[in-house]
Amino acid sequence: MTLSILIDGAVPASLSHAIAANDRGFHYGDGLFETALLTGGSVRFLDDHLQRLAAGCERLGIPAPEPETLLSEISRVTAGLHSGVLKIVISRGAAARGYRPSPDAQPTRLIAVYAAPEESAGRSICLRWCDTRLGRNARLAGIKHLNRLEQVLAQAEWQTVSIDEGLMLDTEGELVCGTASNVFVVREGVLVTPDLRFCGVRGVMRAQVLQAAAAMGIATSEEPLWPHDVEAASEVFLTNAVCGIRPVSALGPLSWNEHPVARRLMDALKL
Amino acid sequence: MTLSILIDGAVPASLSHAIAANDRGFHYGDGLFETALLTGGSVRFLDDHLQRLAAGCERLGIPAPEPETLLSEISRVTAGLHSGVLKIVISRGAAARGYRPSPDAQPTRLIAVYAAPEESAGRSICLRWCDTRLGRNARLAGIKHLNRLEQVLAQAEWQTVSIDEGLMLDTEGELVCGTASNVFVVREGVLVTPDLRFCGVRGVMRAQVLQAAAAMGIATSEEPLWPHDVEAASEVFLTNAVCGIRPVSALGPLSWNEHPVARRLMDALKL
Numbered sequence: 194m195t196l197s198i199l200i201d202g203a204v205p206a207s208l209s210h211a212i213a214a215n216d217r218g219f220h221y222g223d224g225l226f227e228t229a230l231l232t233g234g235s236v237r238f239l240d241d242h243l244q245r246l247a248a249g250c251e252r253l254g255i256p257a258p259e260p261e262t263l264l265s266e267i268s269r270v271t272a273g274l275h276s277g278v279l280k281i282v283i284s285r286g287a288a289a290r291g292y293r294p295s296p297d298a299q300p301t302r303l304i305a306v307y308a309a310p311e312e313s314a315g316r317s318i319c320l321r322w323c324d325t326r327l328g329r330n331a332r333l334a335g336i337k338h339l340n341r342l343e344q345v346l347a348q349a350e351w352q353t354v355s356i357d358e359g360l361m362l363d364t365e366g367e368l369v370c371g372t373a374s375n376v377f378v379v380r381e382g383v384l385v386t387p388d389l390r391f392c393g394v395r396g397v398m399r400a401q402v403l404q405a406a407a408a409m410g411i412a413t414s415e416e417p418l419w420p421h422d423v424e425a426a427s428e429v430f431l432t433n434a435v436c437g438i439r440p441v442s443a444l445g446p447l448s449w450n451e452h453p454v455a456r457r458l459m460d461a462l463k464l
Numbered sequence: 465m466t467l468s469i470l471i472d473g474a475v476p477a478s479l480s481h482a483i484a485a486n487d488r489g490f491h492y493g494d495g496l497f498e499t500a501l502l503t504g505g506s507v508r509f510l511d512d513h514l515q516r517l518a519a520g521c522e523r524l525g526i527p528a529p530e531p532e533t534l535l536s537e538i539s540r541v542t543a544g545l546h547s548g549v550l551k552i553v554i555s556r557g558a559a560a561r562g563y564r565p566s567p568d569a570q571p572t573r574l575i576a577v578y579a580a581p582e583e584s585a586g587r588s589i590c591l592r593w594c595d596t597r598l599g600r601n602a603r604l605a606g607i608k609h610l611n612r613l614e615q616v617l618a619q620a621e622w623q624t625v626s627i628d629e630g631l632m633l634d635t636e637g638e639l640v641c642g643t644a645s646n647v648f649v650v651r652e653g654v655l656v657t658p659d660l661r662f663c664g665v666r667g668v669m670r671a672q673v674l675q676a677a678a679a680m681g682i683a684t685s686e687e688p689l690w691p692h693d694v695e696a697a698s699e700v701f702l703t704n705a706v707c708g709i710r711p712v713s714a715l716g717p718l719s720w721n722e723h724p725v726a727r728r729l730m731d732a733l734k735l
Contacts (some may be wrong), residue, residue, distance in 0.1 A: 194560070198485060205485060209558065214469060214482035214574065220553065221612035222493025254567070254620055280561065282491065285616075287480065289465070290551065290578045292612060292643060303485065307561045326597030328663070331637055333613060340611035341492035341563060342524070342604060345556075348564035349525055360659055372563060374679050392599070422685035 196277055197270045198305040202262070216335065218284025221292065222339040224301070225249040227281040229397070230435050231306055234275050236267060241397040241453065246281060248454055249336035255285050255300055266304045277306040280436055284339065310435065315459055317442040318357035318431070322420070323347040325458065327363045329391035337394045347372045358431060360423070360444070363392050374433040375399040378418065378426035379454050385422070388415040398432040405461045411454065423447075430455040432453040437464035467548055468541045469576040473533070487572055489555025492563065493610040495572070496520040498552040501706050502577060505546050507538060509705065512668040517552060519608035526556050527569055539576045548577040549706055555610065559592040564722070581706065586730055588713040588723065589628035589702070593691070594618040594643065598634045600662035608665045616644045629702060631694070631715070634663050639689040645704040648671040649689065649697035650725050656693070669703040676716045682725065694718075701726040708735035 195208060205211035217223035227242045234241070250257035263281070271279065286298040311449035325347040333340070347359055351371060358371045369387055370376055375396040376384045384406050387396055406413050423429060428449055429441040438459050458464075468477060476482040488494035498513045507513070514534060521528035534552070542550065557569040596618040604611070618630055629642045640658055641647055646667040648657045655677050658668055675685050694700060699720055700712040709730050711723035729735075 195486065200485065205481065207481070208486070209484045210476065210478070210481045210487035212487065213480045213481035214471065214476060214576070215466065215479070216483065216490065217616075219483055219487065219490045219555070219574075220497070220610065221616055222610055223613060223616050226491070253617070278561065284490070290549065291619075292615040294616060305485070323601055326601060328601035328604070330597060330599035330614065331635075332596055332617065333599070338613055339493055340613045342609055342611045343601065344563040345488075345492055345494050345565060346603065364602075372643060408524075413707070444472075463627065 194308040196274055196306045196308060198265050198303070199270050200303050201301060202266055212301065214285035215289070216284055217286060217288055217298070218282065218301060218339055222280060222341070224255065224284030224339045225253065226283070226339060228338055228434055229279045230272055231274060231277040232277050234271070236271065238397050238401060241400065242281070242434070245337065245395070245397060246283065247403050248340065248409045250283060250295045252336050253338065253344055254294060255283060257300055258300065266302065270304050270306055274306055278309055280305050280307060282339070289389060307441045312436055315438065315440070315464065317440040319355055319371050320371070320441055320444040321356045321359045322445070323350055323359040323361045325350060325361065327361055327392040329363050329365065331391055334392050335389055335395040335455070344372050344393060357439070362420065365382055368420060368423060369393040371431050373441070374431040374436070375404065377430050377432065380422065380426055382422065383412045383414055384454060385414045385416060385418060387436035396432055397434045398437060401462055402432055402438065405458055409457065409461060428452050428454050437462070465579040467545055467577045467579060468688055469539050469574070470537050471574050472572060473537055473606055483572065485556035486558045486560070487555055488557060488559055488569070489553065489610055493612070494684060495553060495555030495610045497527065497554070497610060499705055500550045502542055502545060502548045502550050505542070507542065507550050509668050509672060510538070512671065513552070513705070516608065516666065516668060517554065517666065520609065521554060523607050524609065525565060526554060527556060529571065529573055537573065541575050541577055545577055547580045549580055551576050551578060553610070583707055586709065586711070586735065588711040590626055591642070591712055591715040592622060592627045592630045593716070594621055594630040594632045596621060596632065598632055598640050598663040600634050600636065602662055605663050606660055606666040615643050628710070633691065637690065639691060639694065640664040642702050645707070645710070646703040648673065648701050648703065649693055650699035651693065651697055654683045654685055654687060655725060656685045656687060658689045668705045669708060672733055673703055673709065673729055674731055678733060680728065698727050699723050708733070
């Protein structure tokens with residue numbers, strides 16, 4: 194449910210007629226987005242989200258919105274709201290037909306707050322392996338761009354409510370992420386997460402976890418991981434900006450009862 | 465320039481406020497498109513375009529629009545127009561936030577005619593190699609989906625008007641296509657085109673060319689190709705639905721003066 198929305202700084206007269214017919218977000222997925230948690234009336238890790246958005250704009254050659262503009266619109270869109278999910282979409286804007294970006298296009302800004310998901314923080318979750326793979330392309334790796342068909346197809350694979358999230362491999366069989374989360378495993382006391390050099394999104398919560406772990410004296414590593422690394426892990430958890438840290442209790446025949454590292458990080462990050 | 469447009473069967477009151485704020489095409493590139501040539505008042509190879517669109521919908525699990533609906537709307541949108549580019553976009557429609565497709569979502573249909581490009585049919589063209597690579601994912605290969613950031617970034621690489629199109633390799637270095645075209649090479653009398661098993665779009669004009677060549681007794685092959693196959697070719701041409709067949713005259717230091725196979729095919733297909 195949309196609680197509040199601004200498009201290019203204005204409240205749209207109609208939610209069902211809000212985006213230009215020739216917006217490049219709609220035609221090519223030509224843009225970026227952020228999803229952040231609104232809690233206690235403020236946006237958690239907002240600076241990190243805006244930094245990643247700006248980095249994504251630079252990578253795609255989209256003129257980044259002025260930070261003051263974004264901050265002002267985020268303030269307007271969250272005014273009077275206590276909790277929810279803040280979403281920011283920046284597309285390259287409306288333009289004539291054709292892939293080539295026009296230097297004249299004005300990027301489109303959609304900033305909205307949606308109802309928060311019904312999710313108990315820290316609840317342990319059950320996973321599955323997705324059949325849908327992620328293509329490798331270092332040019333697009335790490336940023337949160339709008340080309341998300343692989344994630345859509347992966348989530349379409351299951352409807353079972355007992356399965357909370359699916360793990361995705363890339364086309365070479367390397368572990369990358371959940372469909373909407375990053376993944377961490379604990380291996381001989383070291384906290385390890387995929388390095389995302391070929392695909393996947395560098396999550397804001399992922400960075401917070403790596404930083405908090407280092408501050409607590411937990412060794413960390415970003416490196417290539419494979420399914421057997423999950424199978425051999427003493428602990429597995431997922432992260433994303435909205436749900437924070439979610440310990441994994443089961444994945445097919447595998448199960449984990451204790452999540453000491455995840456619990457310590459949740460305490461440290463006040464999740 | 466948009467000459468005519470229908471969205472879900474209706475003329476939008478405003479082109480700049482036409483698509484729902486929560487359309488999955490805008491948020492995830494969750495959909496498909498077709499680009500066809502309107503010439504002499506009718507849409508060239510319309511059946512083939514509609515068949516590919518239906519196949520793409522099936523692949524993505526998007527309910528395909530009824531053919532009668534599409535035909536009726538195409539007829540309305542092209543009424544009174546002699547030439548132009550017909551574009552059809554089908555997205556999975558407006559829906560609540562989240563990657564998982566909702567079974568309730570009604571797909572969005574955008575059907576528009578744009579001004580035809582100023583392009584002399586059959587003009588020979590100059591190419592470059594693009595630095596932007598295509599990720600491999602057989603799950604998405606062949607269909608004309610809306611995740612087109614790689615093509616956008618590839619076309620952003622050059623602005624030189626003397627370069628007409630760029631050739632793209634996949635991340636493993638295999639030749640795939642032009643940024644908005646399929647590629648054919650003639651090698652020892654055989655007409656060869658990439659098999660597109662990992663990426664690229666199976667163009668309507670590509671299929672027409674393969675079929676026409678076979679009918680003319682020219683041997684054809686769809687197989688993996690590499691840059692050296694282009695360098696060794698006696699003839700190179702590109703195809704797409706709007707421009708038909710375009711013989712290639714130059715690519716970096718390479719040049720081709722004669723295009724006997726392309727010319728025969730252009731005659732056979734009345735391009």
